[in-house]
Amino acid sequence: MTTIWVDIINPSHSHFFSSLLPELQNYEITITLRDRAETVGLARSFGLSGEVIGTDYRDPLRKTMAMMYRTITLFFRVKNPDYALSFENGMSTLIARLRGATSILFCDNDLKFHQKTSSLQDLEMKFKLMADYLFLPRACRERFSLYADPDTIISYDGYKEDVYIADFKPDPDFFETIPFRDFIAIRPEALGSFYVKDKASIVPDLLRLAERENLNVVYLPREMADFAYLRQDNGVFIPDSPVNGLDLCYHARAVLTGSGTMAREAACMGTTAVSFFPSKNLLSVDQELIRAGKIFYSRDAGEIIDHIAGACFDKKPPDLQRCKRVKAEVLSELVRIVDED
Numbered sequence: 001m002t003t004i005w006v007d008i009i010n011p012s013h014s015h016f017f018s019s020l021l022p023e024l025q026n027y028e029i030t031i032t033l034r035d036r037a038e039t040v041g042l043a044r045s046f047g048l049s050g051e052v053i054g055t056d057y058r059d060p061l062r063k064t065m066a067m068m069y070r071t072i073t074l075f076f077r078v079k080n081p082d083y084a085l086s087f088e089n090g091m092s093t094l095i096a097r098l099r100g101a102t103s104i105l106f107c108d109n110d111l112k113f114h115q116k117t118s119s120l121q122d123l124e125m126k127f128k129l130m131a132d133y134l135f136l137p138r139a140c141r142e143r144f145s146l147y148a149d150p151d152t153i154i155s156y157d158g159y160k161e162d163v164y165i166a167d168f169k170p171d172p173d174f175f176e177t178i179p180f181r182d183f184i185a186i187r188p189e190a191l192g193s194f195y196v197k198d199k200a201s202i203v204p205d206l207l208r209l210a211e212r213e214n215l216n217v218v219y220l221p222r223e224m225a226d227f228a229y230l231r232q233d234n235g236v237f238i239p240d241s242p243v244n245g246l247d248l249c250y251h252a253r254a255v256l257t258g259s260g261t262m263a264r265e266a267a268c269m270g271t272t273a274v275s276f277f278p279s280k281n282l283l284s285v286d287q288e289l290i291r292a293g294k295i296f297y298s299r300d301a302g303e304i305i306d307h308i309a310g311a312c313f314d315k316k317p318p319d320l321q322r323c324k325r326v327k328a329e330v331l332s333e334l335v336r337i338v339d340e341d
Helices: 011-023 039-045 060-077 090-099 119-128 138-145 160-165 203-212 224-229 245-251 260-268 284-291 301-309 320-340
Strands: 003-008 028-035 051-055 083-087 102-106 133-137 153-156 184-187 217-219 254-257 272-275
Touching (some): 011 039, 011 245, 011 320, 028 060, 083 090, 090 119, 184 203, 203 217, 254 260, 272 284, 272 301
Parallel strands (some): 028 051, 083 102, 102 133, 133 153, 184 217, 254 272
């Protein structure tokens, strides 16, 4: 039987692969996970079981050492798969090459190519370009084609978020875990990521202004350092355990995030979406949604709060049929590769 190794290293990847893997029943699947933010908790909640190997840190030196340790551990721990499947994970591609496996890498972050921040990130990008197949949203194909072999690129008409929104069903018990009926969700910037240059956060200002406007906040810290932004907890709720971000996006008045994934989730679900990503250089997928008026971008906390204060709470339901078409396109290409190779 064909064997596929799946390495899940970030929370959104738990969502993504929880949608794809149940469709791959004809293959033997092995899963490994990285302990970062809600990654493991979400994976478990979606029924994805696998060995947890390694963790992540904000400090650049500790982050680098952790990445090196995890890569070496995976090389010796993972058995010889036929395929290696991952998202934005150059280490998985490297291990696949060393083990003689075919690597299939999903990506949507073209910012890392031209926003240089560290030699380790540059090295990781070189590993990513070693992938046998690169699955990309059509919005970022042009930028990736400047660096990757065009013959390895498979593009699809949509976003990675469409793939798992296609299966979304609102949790009827959601409001048993959230104390508000009317709220906004705030997710801080990923300041620990190598590709983020600006290390200043506007979250303290957002929380202060949200309190001034009597907006209830569901706050989703990434790391322990993010708790320092809270000077008081008036109108702010932090979930005790990982919450399905799609339920948050579905029920929220607005979603404010310092990185792209949650903004794209909200945008694809018809919810007011705000990105305050700490750079004027944005991913192609985000630029496309901003041009379409589906994401509002700003680094001005006052401007953001003014924008969402007037947002209509009577939003349209997500276009699941469009999401299902995107998922079907991705899955069809994936199965074709595995079955034809």
